[in-house]
Structures are given as structure tokens and as C-alpha cells.
Amino acid sequence: MSTPPVLFEHVEKYYGPLHVLKGISGHVDRAEVLAVIGSSGCGKSTLLRCLNRLETINQGRIVVTGIELSQPALTRKQLRDVRSQIGMVFQQFNLFPHLSVLDNLTLAPQQVLNRSKQESQERARFYLEQVGLAEKIDAYPDQLSGGQKQRVAIARSLCMEPQIMLFDEPTSALDPELVGEVLEVMQQLADKGMTMVVVTHEIQFARDVANRVLFLDQGLIVEEGPAREVLTNPQSDRLHTFLRRMRQA
Incomplete structure (x- = not known):
């Protein structure tokens, strides 16, 4: 087994x-x-x-x-x-406040997984759509509610395509x-x-x-x-x- x-x-x-x-x-x-x-x-x-x-x-x-x-x-x-x-979502959202939602989602795939900017952005758009926040792609964390921040944090983890x-x-x-x-x-x-x-x-x-x-x-x-x-x-x-x-x- x-x-x-x-x-x-x-x-x-x-x-x-x-x-x-x-x-x-x-x-x-x-x-x-x-x-x-x-x-x-x-x-x-x-x-x-x-x-x-x-x-x-x-x-x-x-x-x-x-x-x-x-x-x-x-x-x-x-x-x-x-x-x-492994994707991990914490109690606090741990988003980078100086980065847009799109940049928060694409940073790790580019730096850790060596994904291209285009591929990383495509994945980010896909997962933001999955969590119902496609329209917030250019927003900054301080423009989001707590629930939206946490959904962005989940989408960010999913962009790494974890098991x-x-x-x-x-x-x-x-x-x-x-x-x-x-x-x-x-x-x-x-x-x-x-x-x-x-x-x-x-x-x-x-x-x-x-x-x-x-x-x-x-x-x-x-x-x-x-x-x-x-x-x-x-x-x-x-x-x-x-x-x-x-x-x-």
C-alpha cells in the first residue's frame, strides 16, 4: 500500500x-x-x-x-x-501591502517555480476567478475586506499548484x-x-x-x-x- x-x-x-x-x-x-x-x-x-x-x-x-x-x-x-x-493559509492574510493582488499572486511562481510572467499572470487570473475575485486583480490589500484578503491568500497558495x-x-x-x-x-x-x-x-x-x-x-x-x-x-x-x-x- x-x-x-x-x-x-x-x-x-x-x-x-x-x-x-x-x-x-x-x-x-x-x-x-x-x-x-x-x-x-x-x-x-x-x-x-x-x-x-x-x-x-x-x-x-x-x-x-x-x-x-x-x-x-x-x-x-x-x-x-x-x-x-504544500499551500498554507494562515489566520492573518500575510499579503504584501505594497503589491497589487496580481503581483501578490505572481511573485512566488516566478521566483520559486521559475514560471514566466505571462504564465504566472494567466494562473493568477484563473485562480482569482475560482475564488470569485477576478475584478480585484489590480486592487491593493488595504482596498479589500477581510474575507476578500483571505480569498486572495487562498488563490495565492493555489497559484503554486500544491498537492x-x-x-x-x-x-x-x-x-x-x-x-x-x-x-x-x-x-x-x-x-x-x-x-x-x-x-x-x-x-x-x-x-x-x-x-x-x-x-x-x-x-x-x-x-x-x-x-x-x-x-x-x-x-x-x-x-x-x-x-x-x-x-x-
């Missing part, structure tokens, strides 16, 4: 004396959406950052697109190659009325078969869109399984309490 695009085994992560991830293991299959949920500080964002080697781990093994990110001898080329196959998309609470910085437009784009990606890992507090989105859910608590995987089943009928008291609090929020 082939290795899944994302595999993590017995992952330990410390920040000084703080034990953030405590030997957790899991995987993401091709074209699967994995939702990672849990209270703030449980380790879910740290896990996501480890999957892109924005953070290194203290122990365990992480393999993404066939490259072991946890190996000490990982070369710059290997890291660059694997990162070119995997990582989302770190992409709606947490948005006003409530703007959340839906970002979640709609993410649902469209899922429908098209994009492999996705989504750290989120949007429980309904996790239930309706994710294939599986992973519930983290204090650095441990407390419960995991099919999203609708786990979120409708939690087996652990801790997840039951977490979901009740989320409904009341």
Missing part, C-alpha cells in the same frame, strides 16, 4: 519545558479533508506548522509527499521541493458575516479533491465538509474518526464538553 501524502508518527514537540505534542500519530489520505479541532493551546496549530517544517519536532517522524521532513539531514532542495507542494493545502484557523480573524465566503471557497476545493488539513473552530464546516476529524486536547489525540459520526456522537467526555461549549459560544 502506498504511503499517504501526509503521515506523522509518534510526534513529540517541546517549547522549552512545555510539552506541546505528546507522541501523536495520524495520516491524511489523498483527496481527504482532515479537520483538526480542540481548545486554544491544545497543539493543533503547532501540528500544522510541523507538517510544513515551519517548526521542527523533538521526536517522531513526519513524511509529506514522500519526503521525510523530520530527518536531520534534510537538504535545502528537499525542503524547497516539499514546500512547493496539499494546510489551513490554520483561516476564518478566526474575520467578522462573522465574512466567514461564509471563505468557507465556501474551501468547500469548493474539497469538492474538487484537494487534500486538506484544516485547523478550525467551525464545527459545522468540519462536520459537513471534512472526511475525518481529529480532536486534540493537551497535546494528545483524544478522539478521531469520521467527521459526522464523531461530531454527532462523541465518545469522550472531553469532546462532549468541548462541543457543548462551542455551541454556546
Whole structure:
């Protein structure tokens, strides 16, 4: 059986004396959406950052697109190659404020993938159309709403044509009325078969869109399984309490 695009085994992560991830293991299959949920500080964002080697781990093994990110001898080329196959969308949009939307989308494909200016611009137009922002191609970030900025950030990641998309609470910085437009784009990606890992507090989105859910608590995987089943009928008291609090929020 082939290795899944994302595999993590017995992952330990410390920040000084703080034990953030405590030997957790899991995987993401091709074209699967994995939702990672849990209270703030449980380790879910740290896990996501480890999957892109924005953070290194203290122990365990992480393999993404066939490259072991946890190996000490990982070369710059290997890291660059694997990162070119992973799109990451953060809580904050991280757009370059001095660049237009078009330039934000074409910078990395030209500099990292050595795409021509024409090809990069064609891809940018295509993906802006996909996220419903074709008319904003010449706008600057300060001329966009929060939801539009996040959709531009998603389009920017897609311009790199990644195999995997990582989302770190992409709606947490948005006003409530703007959340839906970002979640709609993410649902469209899922429908098209994009492999996705989504750290989120949007429980309904996790239930309706994710294939599986992973519930983290204090650095441990407390419960995991099919999203609708786990979120409708939690087996652990801790997840039951977490979901009740989320409904009341």
C-alpha cells in the first residue's frame, strides 16, 4: 500500500519545558479533508506548522509527499521541493501591502517555480476567478475586506499548484458575516479533491465538509474518526464538553 501524502508518527514537540505534542500519530489520505479541532493551546496549530517544517519536532517522524521532513539531514532542495507542494493559509492574510493582488499572486511562481510572467499572470487570473475575485486583480490589500484578503491568500497558495493545502484557523480573524465566503471557497476545493488539513473552530464546516476529524486536547489525540459520526456522537467526555461549549459560544 502506498504511503499517504501526509503521515506523522509518534510526534513529540517541546517549547522549552512545555510539552506541546505528546507522541501523536495520524495520516491524511489523498483527496481527504482532515479537520483538526480542540481548545486554544491544545497543539493543533503547532501540528500544522510541523507538517510544513515551519517548526521542527523533538521526536517522531513526519513524511509529506514522500519526503521525510523530520530527518536531520534534510537538504535545502528537499525542503524547497516539499514546500512547493504544500499551500498554507494562515489566520492573518500575510499579503504584501505594497503589491497589487496580481503581483501578490505572481511573485512566488516566478521566483520559486521559475514560471514566466505571462504564465504566472494567466494562473493568477484563473485562480482569482475560482475564488470569485477576478475584478480585484489590480486592487491593493488595504482596498479589500477581510474575507476578500483571505480569498486572495487562498488563490495565492493555489497559484503554486500544491498537492496539499494546510489551513490554520483561516476564518478566526474575520467578522462573522465574512466567514461564509471563505468557507465556501474551501468547500469548493474539497469538492474538487484537494487534500486538506484544516485547523478550525467551525464545527459545522468540519462536520459537513471534512472526511475525518481529529480532536486534540493537551497535546494528545483524544478522539478521531469520521467527521459526522464523531461530531454527532462523541465518545469522550472531553469532546462532549468541548462541543457543548462551542455551541454556546
